Amino acid sequence: MFEFVVRVPDDTPRFQPVFLAGDGPLLGNWSADRVRMDNWDDGTRYLRLDLPRGTRGRFLVTLGRWRTAEADGRGREAVPHEFEVGGDGYAEVRVAEWGRRSLHYHHEFDSRFVPLTRTVSVWLPPGYDLDPRRRFPVLYMHDGQNLFDPETAFAGNPWWADEVAERVIRQGRAEPAIIVGVGNTSDRLREYGPRRCDRDRNVDLSRDYGRFLVEEVKPFVDLCYRTLPGPEHTGVAGSSMGGLISLHLCKWFPGVFGRCAALSPSVWWDDEYFIQTLDVWPHWTKTCRVWLDMGTREGASDAGMAAALNRTRRLATHLDRAGADFRYEEVEGGAHNEAAWGLRFDRVLSYLFPPDR
Incomplete structure (x- = not known):
């Protein structure tokens, strides 16, 4: 013994x-x-x-x-x-x-693009403290208050993203990456829900939110932390409406985001606006690595669950026809909540940031 x-x-x-x-x-x-x-x-x-x-x-x-x-x-x-x-x-x-100080909170983060302040939380991976010369890829995630802490998460149930990431990285299943959680506000739907040009664009803040991330949050993170700033090392991820805006951001800013995770994305939004316009500007799919998924129990009824799966399957078909580098998973029994997304976050990290990539 x-x-x-x-x-x-x-x-x-x-x-x-x-x-x-x-x-x-x-x-x-x-x-x-x-x-x-x-x-x-x-x-x-x-x-x-x-x-x-x-x-x-x-x-x-x-x-x-x-x-x-x-x-x-x-x-x-x-x-x-x-x-x-x-x-x-x-x-x-x-x-x-x-207790090591792996999480750093930047409260009342202001912007000239969107009206409301929010908290930006930065998690530093294993190895960050041990090698001061090393730089790390970054994953920007929406609904940041739901990622790490029960005190701020919806219904007190976070993803436990830091716990999952630490385990997967130490197991050697994913490259060490910084995770940046960008908190939402009462303008969540306006910021995460792009609309067609002829539909209520005056209440659409999604493009302003994109500029907030690209021109304010990312430069701040690149300045304050040791990052690898190029698109091949920069990802964006979210669930539900956060998954939807992640897809749009990769389409709008292919020179910034080269990795994307859309968990249970709300592609029903605005009469399936994203699916219907995916072929209009498909070039981003050639340079972006995409994780796409949907649980089999996401919906209030059997018909709603079937519709959610059908939409996501159609999106996966579009990505496949475009020649995208992507993975699509249907999660058996997966519900539409933080606990379900946290349970598969290890696979998301392993795919977006494989150790040998």
Whole structure:
């Protein structure tokens, strides 16, 4: 048996659950809350695992979420611990502190294009703190208040986007990428819902919202964080109306966004305006990598669920005929909510930002 021994900070509550997350299934495949440690009387945590001789790996210690994982004592990412099994032995580590500052909030973000301020949240991936010379791709996401925090998410149920991304990146299934959550406002439908030229364009803020992202948010992020700014490293993503505006933004700004994720997109909007005009300017599909999906339980009735699937299938057919680099998934049992989108966010990241791309 191989033993892991963890000395925790003095201010850690005695019965606070502590977890190991690391390489391989016995260490949870980098899930922050899967492998719980036991307590010694002095508060030290320990875990015994039957690991084959010669097993080598890495691990970190968490309190059940990556946001509360061990840090280096200065709020930054800790270097993963390494171990090698050489018969009965142990690995002993000491946690300097809990919680690295991976999420940065920029409140009251103002704009000259759209009237209302909002919060812009920036999540920094594993490796950002450890290599100050490295630059990272960026994924801009709409409805940003629903991504990370139960306190701000709709019905208290976020995507847990930071937890999913950290796990997938540490597993080696996706390239480390910065995630920027752009919060919505009471103008959400006006900002996310483009309209035809002859229909209420005076209430349509979608193009102004696009300029807000491209001319204000992105330059701010590129200035303040170590990004790879080119379109091949820049994605935009969202769900429902956020998925719809993501598709439009890639069509309007092909020199800015080269990756797109449209989860459960509201392509019904304005009599299927996006589907009907996709062939008018199809060139963006040649340079953009697109994730498209729809759950099989998205709708208030059987007819509504069937209609949602039918529309998305037709959009996938259009993308296929245009020769787009895309993936389409129908998610069995998938509903129209944040929990469902968060459950497949790992596959979205792996597709948009594959580790070998």
